[in-house]
Amino acid sequence: MKEGLVVGAISSHGHERGHVGVLDRLAEVKTIHVCAATELVRAEDLASASPKVASTTTDVGALLARDDLDAVIVCARPDHAPAILEQVVASGRPVLYDKPAALHSDQMRRVAELARARGVTAGAMLQWRYHPMLLNLKRALADGALGDVMTIEAKILNGLLLYRDTSNYLFDPKTAGSGILSWLGCHCLDLVLYLMQERVVEVMAMLGNLNPEKVAVEDTGFLLLKFASGRLGTFQAGYHLRGSKSVYDFYIGMRGSLGYATLPLIEPREPTNHNAAVAGGHYTLYSEARRWITGRTRQERYEIPETPGYGGIMAEELFRDFFLAARTGAPAPAPIEDSVHMLEIIEAAKQSSATRRAVTIPETTP
Numbered sequence: 422m423k424e425g426l427v428v429g430a431i432s433s434h435g436h437e438r439g440h441v442g443v444l445d446r447l448a449e450v451k452t453i454h455v456c457a458a459t460e461l462v463r464a465e466d467l468a469s470a471s472p473k474v475a476s477t478t479t480d481v482g483a484l485l486a487r488d489d490l491d492a493v494i495v496c497a498r499p500d501h502a503p504a505i506l507e508q509v510v511a512s513g514r515p516v517l518y519d520k521p522a523a524l525h526s527d528q529m530r531r532v533a534e535l536a537r538a539r540g541v542t543a544g545a546m547l548q549w550r551y552h553p554m555l556l557n558l559k560r561a562l563a564d565g566a567l568g569d570v571m572t573i574e575a576k577i578l579n580g581l582l583l584y585r586d587t588s589n590y591l592f593d594p595k596t597a598g599s600g601i602l603s604w605l606g607c608h609c610l611d612l613v614l615y616l617m618q619e620r621v622v623e624v625m626a627m628l629g630n631l632n633p634e635k636v637a638v639e640d641t642g643f644l645l646l647k648f649a650s651g652r653l654g655t656f657q658a659g660y661h662l663r664g665s666k667s668v669y670d671f672y673i674g675m676r677g678s679l680g681y682a683t684l685p686l687i688e689p690r691e692p693t694n695h696n697a698a699v700a701g702g703h704y705t706l707y708s709e710a711r712r713w714i715t716g717r718t719r720q721e722r723y724e725i726p727e728t729p730g731y732g733g734i735m736a737e738e739l740f741r742d743f744f745l746a747a748r749t750g751a752p753a754p755a756p757i758e759d760s761v762h763m764l765e766i767i768e769a770a771k772q773s774s775a776t777r778r779a780v781t782i783p784e785t786t787p
Contacts, residue, residue, distance in 0.1 A: 425451035426744060429484050429493040429514070430467060431505055433458040434590070436519065437496035438470045439731025440546065443740055444494070445471035446730055456484040458497065458505060481505060485512040492747050494546075495519065499603070500596045503528040506543070510535045515542040515747030517740065520607050524598035526764035530785065533757045542746050544753020545760050547611045548732040548739045553723045554684045554704040555612060558675070561682065562616065566708040568679025573617060575673045576657040577609035578689070580666035582632040582640060592636035600638030602628075602767045606658035610763055611755065612673055613646070613654055620762060621654075623647035625779045626770035632660055644770050662689055680708035761785075 426449050430441050437455075444450045453473045457464035464477035478484050485493075485508060493509045495502065496519040503523050509516045510532060522545065523529040536543040549555065561567065579601070590596040591604055602610070614621070624646060628639040641661070646654040662668045671687035683705045706719045728734045742754045762782075769780040 424449065426491045427452045427454070427487075427489045429454050429456065429487070429490050431456045431458050431481060431484065431493060431495045431497065431509070432462045432467055433497035433501040433505065434461045436731075437462070437494070438467055440494055440496055440519065440736075441467055441470035441474070442730035443732065443736045445473055446728065446737055447740060449741065449744060452489075454478070454484055454487060454490070456481055459501060461498075481508055485509065485514065490514055492517065492744060495522070497522070498590055498596055499524050499598050503532060506532045507535060510539060510541050510543060513539055513541060515743070515753075517544060517546055517743045517753065519546050520611075520760070521598065521603040521764065522760060523764060526761050526768055529757065529761045529764055533761050536757055540750055542743070542750060542753050543757040544743060544746075545611075545755045545757070546732065546736065546739065547608060547755040548735040549608050549612055549686070550615055550755055551735040551738045552686060553725070554686060554721075555615070557704060557721070558616065558682050558684065558706070561706055561708070561713075562675075564710075564712070566680055566706060566710050566713045567675060567677030567682065568710060570617070570652060570675055570677045572652065572676045573613055573654040573673065574656075574675075575609050575613050575654070576670065577605055577672075578657070578659050578661045578670040579605055580660065580662050580664060580668050582634040582636065582660045584666040585660070587634050587636050592638055594638050597638060598764075599767050599771065600636065601640055601658045601660060602642050602770060603764070606642065606656070607763055607767075609658065609671060609673070610656060610766065611759065613656060614759055614762065615755075616673070616675065617648055617652065617654070619649045619652075620784070621646045621766050621769075621782060622649050623779050623781050624766060624769040624773050626773040628771065628774040639771075639774075642770060642774075644766075646766070664689075679710040680706065680713070682706045 454476045455467040468474040492515040494517045626644045629641040641659040644656040669687040670689040673684040773780040
């Protein structure tokens with residue numbers, strides 16, 4: 422990897438500060454140039470996240486006019502993000518963006534098509550792909566430990582809306598697009614797609630607003646997924662837990678003809694510090710496959726090192742792999758095509774819930 426990377430960081434609502442903090446920890450990154458793309462964020466606030474910040478601007482075009490930028494990270498509100506991403510990709514810069522990065526899948530698809538035409542590496546900051554449980558299960562799947570996978574189940578639950586500011590843009594469909602499905606649910610739904618490695622072709626869903634605090638987007642969602650191979654999956658997301666907005670219940674389970682796996686990524690307990698939420702959980706794999714049967718039931722517990730910055734050490738690893746991919750023109754760790762499909766699934770879920778029918782997702786490119 423090139424030493425002394427020069428990275429641009431664009432924000433439209435201030436959430437980018439945590440990602441600038443990740444860049445600050447990477448020895449490969451020498452210089453950061455930040456851009457506050459809207460009046461909702463102060464460039465000085467972004468700059469305060471790292472002494473590596475060498476300049477600030479409020480003009481996306483001015484940032485992209487620099488001839489020394491190796492890559493750009495973008496943290497923009499879903500209604501702002503597509504236009505910003507199109508500018509970045511049109512400039513030929515590799516881009517790593519915060520989810521969900523669009524209100525609708527057609528907006529993200531347009532960016533993906535532009536990135537493909539320009540040969541630009543583009544992908545999402547979905548750091549949970551780097552959790553050791555996920556990496557372990559990916560290796561086991563590749564080795565046939567579960568045999569023919571039949572089903573996958575997934576859930577991500579968070580604290581009640583009682584603990585959130587419901588006047589925030591996250592709860593307005595004009596600025597967020599969807600609710601729990603696209604904001605927090607996308608982390609879990611992305612892992613479903615990452616593990617299954619195939620498209621969802623049909624969705625049945627029920628969405629609702631079940632919290633006492635009423636918002637204009639869904640706070641609850643139950644989805645039944647049918648994959649191209651005929652395999653099935655279930656996905657649940659909601660603001661459902663008492664305690665605080667720091668309490669999560671994040672789980673994935675897979676069932677195959679030769680075994681099963683359970684991954685409690687975050688257990689529903691109050692974290693003792695900002696990173697304790699990702700520190701625990703017992704990964705369990707049971708297999709009767711050849712080469713696995715001698716250790717038929719395997720359990721491992723992981724302790725993830727605590728580091729500052731949004732997403733911690735998992736985000737650091739994702740950023741490093743993104744920079745490596747950008748150097749060679751390879752796909753991003755969580756490529757933009759996966760973001761397009763994730764938004765397609767969420768849109769199909771909303772349509773299914775509204776019509777009380779299963780919704781087919783047609784094949785599209787990318």
